[in-house]
Amino acid sequence: MAEKEKNVVNFSDPLSVLIVEDNEVDYKMLSSMLKDESYKISYSQVTETLADAVKALKEKSFDVAIVDLNLSDSKGELTLKEITEQFPLLPVVVNTGAYEDDLGLKTLGYGAQDFLVKSKYTAYTLIKALRYAIERKRLELELKDTMEQLSVTQRQLIEAERMRIIGGLASGVAHEVKNPLATILYGVTYLTDHVQVDDEKYQVVLDNIRAATHKANNIIVDLLDFASLSRLNKKATSLEDIIEKSLSLVGHEIDKHKVSVSKEITKDLQDIVVDKNRIEQVVVNLLLNAIYSITEGGNVHIRVHNGCLSSEMIKSMGLSEHYFKNGDRYLFMHIEDNGSGIKNENLDKLCDPFFTTRRAKGGIGLGLPVSKNIMELHEGSLCVQNKEDEGARATLIFRTSL
Numbered sequence: 001m002a003e004k005e006k007n008v009v010n011f012s013d014p015l016s017v018l019i020v021e022d023n024e025v026d027y028k029m030l031s032s033m034l035k036d037e038s039y040k041i042s043y044s045q046v047t048e049t050l051a052d053a054v055k056a057l058k059e060k061s062f063d064v065a066i067v068d069l070n071l072s073d074s075k076g077e078l079t080l081k082e083i084t085e086q087f088p089l090l091p092v093v094v095n096t097g098a099y100e101d102d103l104g105l106k107t108l109g110y111g112a113q114d115f116l117v118k119s120k121y122t123a124y125t126l127i128k129a130l131r132y133a134i135e136r137k138r139l140e141l142e143l144k145d146t147m148e149q150l151s152v153t154q155r156q157l158i159e160a161e162r163m164r165i166i167g168g169l170a171s172g173v174a175h176e177v178k179n180p181l182a183t184i185l186y187g188v189t190y191l192t193d194h195v196q197v198d199d200e201k202y203q204v205v206l207d208n209i210r211a212a213t214h215k216a217n218n219i220i221v222d223l224l225d226f227a228s229l230s231r232l233n234k235k236a237t238s239l240e241d242i243i244e245k246s247l248s249l250v251g252h253e254i255d256k257h258k259v260s261v262s263k264e265i266t267k268d269l270q271d272i273v274v275d276k277n278r279i280e281q282v283v284v285n286l287l288l289n290a291i292y293s294i295t296e297g298g299n300v301h302i303r304v305h306n307g308c309l310s311s312e313m314i315k316s317m318g319l320s321e322h323y324f325k326n327g328d329r330y331l332f333m334h335i336e337d338n339g340s341g342i343k344n345e346n347l348d349k350l351c352d353p354f355f356t357t358r359r360a361k362g363g364i365g366l367g368l369p370v371s372k373n374i375m376e377l378h379e380g381s382l383c384v385q386n387k388e389d390e391g392a393r394a395t396l397i398f399r400t401s402l
């Protein structure tokens with residue numbers, strides 16, 4: 001090796017290299033080339049079969065692998081496929097036969113980062129190929145990560161825009177409808193107080209109009225609420241106090257539906273920094289959903305505990321992997337019921353504005369979307385799932401400072 005050639009290679013990080021090669025002449029040549037001190041190879045290992053290569057890669061992490069595709073236990077692109085699928089972070093340089101330049105080029109499309117053609121490389125071009133492969137893999141992974149982040153951001157922007165449009169429409173319609181409703185309510189009250197009509201049905205009709213007007217007004221209040229969620233007043237608050245206040249707010253419905261409530265709250269409960277009124281609104285919505293799903297005499301169980309998110313939870317709760325990471329600490333609150341549960345075909349629609357299966361009983365379908373929005377504004381989340389046995393479970397997760 002000419003001195004001049006050696007001096008050009010000037011990388012500081014030492015490399016560990018796995019050589020997957022069953023031809024003795026080839027692996028001896030590769031090993032001897034890698035032995036040169038100036039190339040900073042900290043460790044190299046030879047395996048002659050794919051099975052041994054997989055074993056070695058599981059036991060030790062390598063910076064890069066040089067892989068001959070035709071081994072005794074695997075041939076051609078299948079060798080590369082097996083390695084790239086099992087070790088997606090590993091940079092791979094394929095070592096192809098003497099006249100297989102075309103095949104070498106093709107392997108780049110199958111996941112290799114570079115290729116060598118036997119008998120056509122020198123120690124210098126070998127080291128350059130390894131370094132290039134590592135850098136190319138790093139850039140590939142960085143690009144993949146950026147693309148994922150971009151797609152998450154794009155989805156969030158679309159969702160934010162959708163919510164902005166719905167919010168704008170909702171508040172526009174709500175303001176327009178509020179005044180005529182007030183006029184109707186005033187008219188009904190006036191007729192009740194000032195006009196005596198000798199007809200039984202007269203009073204019934206007025207009562208029906210009043211009830212319908214109140215219902216319409218409640219919808220308007222919900223819609224205006226939906227449109228003005230960005231104003232939060234966050235303070236350190238006890239979740240236990242929020243639960244007690246929410247239970248007292250729905251006390252009448254609990255009694256009416258003869259529902260029993262049980263609680264299991266962790267002893268080391270820390271305060272959470274939230275807008276107390278908004279979180280009460282969320283808990284009330286979830287309690288009402290649980291109560292309404294239950295036929296008389298059921299149970300609502302509230303569980304609060306600290307915990308870490310797992311990859312499985314992130315998936316099953318439909319959380320964005322960009323914001324919610326495996327191992328992040330959260331405060332979990334579950335509201336579990338033994339009610340009707342949710343039909344599978346409805347699970348994906350629960351948080352869509354105006355989706356309800358209780359329209360005939362006065363449901364509007366804003367409880368969950370509003371609640372989810374509130375939780376997301378608190379950097380937490382909400383999901384409703386069926387329980388393993390019967391009924392449903394609504395889970396809230398709150399960021400804690402731990």
Ligand SMILES: Nc1ncnc2c1ncn2[C@@H]1O[C@H](COP(=O)(O)OP(=O)(O)OP(=O)(O)O)[C@@H](O)[C@H]1O
Pocket residue numbers: 285289290293337339340341342350351355356357358359362363364365366367368369384391392393
């Ligand atoms: N605990 C639960 N058990 C069974 N179904 C549920 C439960 N929670 C929510 N759902 C389903 O999700 C739908 C949407 O809930 P959401 O709270 O958004 O609206 P709603 O309760 O129908 O009306 P409202 O706007 O008055 O809250 C419900 O109609 C119901 O079908």
Ligand SMILES: [Mg+2]
Pocket residue numbers: 285288289366367368
């Ligand atoms: Mg509801």
